[in-house]
Amino acid sequence: MNDHPPCETLEAFLHGRLTPGAAREVLRHLESGCGECQRVLELRMAPPDEMDYADPVAAAFTAARERKAALGRERMEARLKIARLLAGRRSDGGAALAAEPGFWTWGLCEALLATSWELRESDPTGMLRLAELAAEGAERLDPEVCGAVALADLRAQAWAGLANACRVADRLALAETAMARACEARRAGTGSPLLRARLAELSASLLCDQRQFPAAFRLLDLACRLYGRHGDQHDAGRALITKGLHTGYTGDPEEGIRLIARGLRRVDGDCDARLVFQALHNILLFRVELGEFRTARRQLWEMRPLYARHADRIAQVKLRWIEGKIFVGLGDFGRAEAALLQAKEAFEEEGLTYDGALISFDLAAVWLRLGKTADVHRLAGEMLDTFRSRSIAREALASLLMLRDAAGRNEATVDLIELVAAVFQRSEPDRRPLPGGAR
Numbered sequence: 197m198n199d200h201p202p203c204e205t206l207e208a209f210l211h212g213r214l215t216p217g218a219a220r221e222v223l224r225h226l227e228s229g230c231g232e233c234q235r236v237l238e239l240r241m242a243p244p245d246e247m248d249y250a251d252p253v254a255a256a257f258t259a260a261r262e263r264k265a266a267l268g269r270e271r272m273e274a275r276l277k278i279a280r281l282l283a284g285r286r287s288d289g290g291a292a293l294a295a296e297p298g299f300w301t302w303g304l305c306e307a308l309l310a311t312s313w314e315l316r317e318s319d320p321t322g323m324l325r326l327a328e329l330a331a332e333g334a335e336r337l338d339p340e341v342c343g344a345v346a347l348a349d350l351r352a353q354a355w356a357g358l359a360n361a362c363r364v365a366d367r368l369a370l371a372e373t374a375m376a377r378a379c380e381a382r383r384a385g386t387g388s389p390l391l392r393a394r395l396a397e398l399s400a401s402l403l404c405d406q407r408q409f410p411a412a413f414r415l416l417d418l419a420c421r422l423y424g425r426h427g428d429q430h431d432a433g434r435a436l437i438t439k440g441l442h443t444g445y446t447g448d449p450e451e452g453i454r455l456i457a458r459g460l461r462r463v464d465g466d467c468d469a470r471l472v473f474q475a476l477h478n479i480l481l482f483r484v485e486l487g488e489f490r491t492a493r494r495q496l497w498e499m500r501p502l503y504a505r506h507a508d509r510i511a512q513v514k515l516r517w518i519e520g521k522i523f524v525g526l527g528d529f530g531r532a533e534a535a536l537l538q539a540k541e542a543f544e545e546e547g548l549t550y551d552g553a554l555i556s557f558d559l560a561a562v563w564l565r566l567g568k569t570a571d572v573h574r575l576a577g578e579m580l581d582t583f584r585s586r587s588i589a590r591e592a593l594a595s596l597l598m599l600r601d602a603a604g605r606n607e608a609t610v611d612l613i614e615l616v617a618a619v620f621q622r623s624e625p626d627r628r629p630l631p632g633g634a635r
Contacts, residue, residue, distance in 0.1 A: 277304050278311060278326070302342060305333040305350060309357045318508070320364045327361035330354045331374070348385035352378045352395065360398045363405055371402050390431075393422035397435055404442045413439055433462030437475045449482035473499075473506040484518060489525030496522065513542040517555055524562060533562050553582040557617040560599075561610050569606050576600035576608075588620075595619045 277299065312326035334354035339347050355378035362371035378395055385391065396419040403412035416439040423432035436459030444452020456475050465472045476499060483492040496519065503515055520535035536559045543552035556579045563571045576599050583593060595616045602608040 278307060278329075300333040300336040302337065302350065305330050305337070305354060308333060309354060312357055312361060316360075316364055320361070324358075324361040324365045324367075327354075327358040331358045331377075345384070345386055348381050349388060349391055352381035352385055352391060354378075355381060356395050356398050359402065363402050368402070368405060375399055375402060389422045389426055390428060393419040393426075393428075393431065393435075396422070397431075397438070400435075401438065404438075409442060409446050412442065429462045430464045430467055433459040434468075434471060435459070436462065437471065440475075441478050444478065444482045444485070449485045453479050453482050470506050473502045476502065480518065484521050484525065487525060489522050493522050493526070510546065510548070513539050513546070514551075516542070517558075520555075520558060520562075524558065529562050529565050533559070533566065536562060549582055550586065553579050554620075557613060557620070560603075560608075561613045564608060564610055564613065569603060569608065572608055573600065573603035576603050592616075592620045 308326050308330035312323045312330060315323040315326065331351075331354040334347070334351040337347055337350070342350075355374050359371045359374035359378060362368070362374055375395075375398070379399075382391055382395060396415040400412040400415035400419065403409070403415065416435045420432045420435040420439075423429070423435060437456050438459075440452045440455030440457075440459060442452075443455055456479055460472065460475050463471060463475075476495070480492055480495050480499065483489075483495065496515075503512065507515060516535050517539040520532050520539060523529070523532035523535060536555055540552045540555045540559060543549070543555065556575050560572045560575050563569075563575070576596065580593070580596050580600055583596060599608060599612055599616045602612060
């Protein structure tokens with residue numbers, strides 16, 4: 197609740213005349229530490245002979261203060277507990293940590309969720325493990341101690357975090373199950389519109405991975421409206437950026453750029469500098485796709501400090517791939533060849549042979565322009581071997597076989613290479629050079 201409750205609402209709260217939902221809203225506002233509303237309540241408290249009304253309110257204040265202090269202690273203890281969980285250590289009594297009385301706390305669940313989210317790009321396996329622990333911990337908490345309604349919200353957050361971690365780890369069936377649990381828990385909770393928005397946003401990310409884009413976009417629109425209506429402009433901007441990213445990757449890069457730009461105007465760059473970087477990165481990709489190579493080259497040079505700050509080793513390799521594409525678009529085939537070969541070899545050194553094979557489409561087109569037809573034939577054969585080892589659609593493999601044979605007859609063309617690459621793009625899931633949006 198961002199605004200102060202009206203005086204008549206506070207009066208009704210004192211005398212127990214509010215609905216449970218409205219009473220929860222008032223309590224949340226008071227627990228935020230609003231001294232003004234607490235003074236209003238004190239002035240309206242009953243005289244000594246009617247203290248049967250005032251005592252519950254005083255008790256609520258006391259309980260809120262005690263709970264706030266306890267939560268602070270729990271958060272301080274959480275990091276040590278997480279380290280013990282990950283190390284698999286046992287307590288002095290020999291019982292498993294999970295069974296220790298009082299081990300699981302609200303603050304620990306919050307910390308597990310936050311730490312899991314931080315690992316979403318660097319360590320998907322660790323992200324999943326911590327999300328599993330958060331969901332386990334939330335289910336172990338006692339509704340009578342924590343409050344059944346408030347605990348339902350925490351459980352919804354935990355299960356949604358687990359769903360997102362499963363999605364990042366490509367375990368989509370488990371992600372669906374966890375998200376269903378999250379939605380079920382939310383319905384038993386406070387009815388928080390911001391929690392509803394967050395679940396809609398994460399559900400949309402799952403639907404995008406399942407290539408159900410119209411349904412995903414409806415959920416992102418809902419999330420954006422709810423965030424904006426309740427004053428959370430940053431998260432509303434993040435939802436717009438996510439929609440823009442997937443709009444671009446599903447065939448409308450121009451609209452994707454427009455949506456991402458709208459989202460960037462709403463996000464707080466100081467709060468999430470990496471989100472801004474990822475948004476700008478995807479604008480760069482869409483400009484390359486639109487053939488705006490000079491603008492893309494200028495943006496890339498302006499973003500060099502951001503890549504140095506935010507891009508890891510693999511992202512730097514992918515950036516070299518993007519540079520190769522820009523050189524191709526500018527007609528500088530010698531520099532394009534060098535950039536694409538360097539990126540391809542770096543992927544293979546990292547064991548990412550699939551990504552290296554995808555670069556081969558761009559490299560083959562460059563070699564064809566440079567008259568290196570024998571190299572194109574050899575490269576097409578290598579690509580065929582790589583893709584045969586994966587579950588690639590028959591249509592895509594057949595088109596690649598056609599390219600190899602055409603190269604062997606010196607009949608391959610740039611148009612044919614681009615056609616085969618387009619077939620692969622249609623047959624494969626959404627694979628993007630850097631993660632973006634609500635990862």
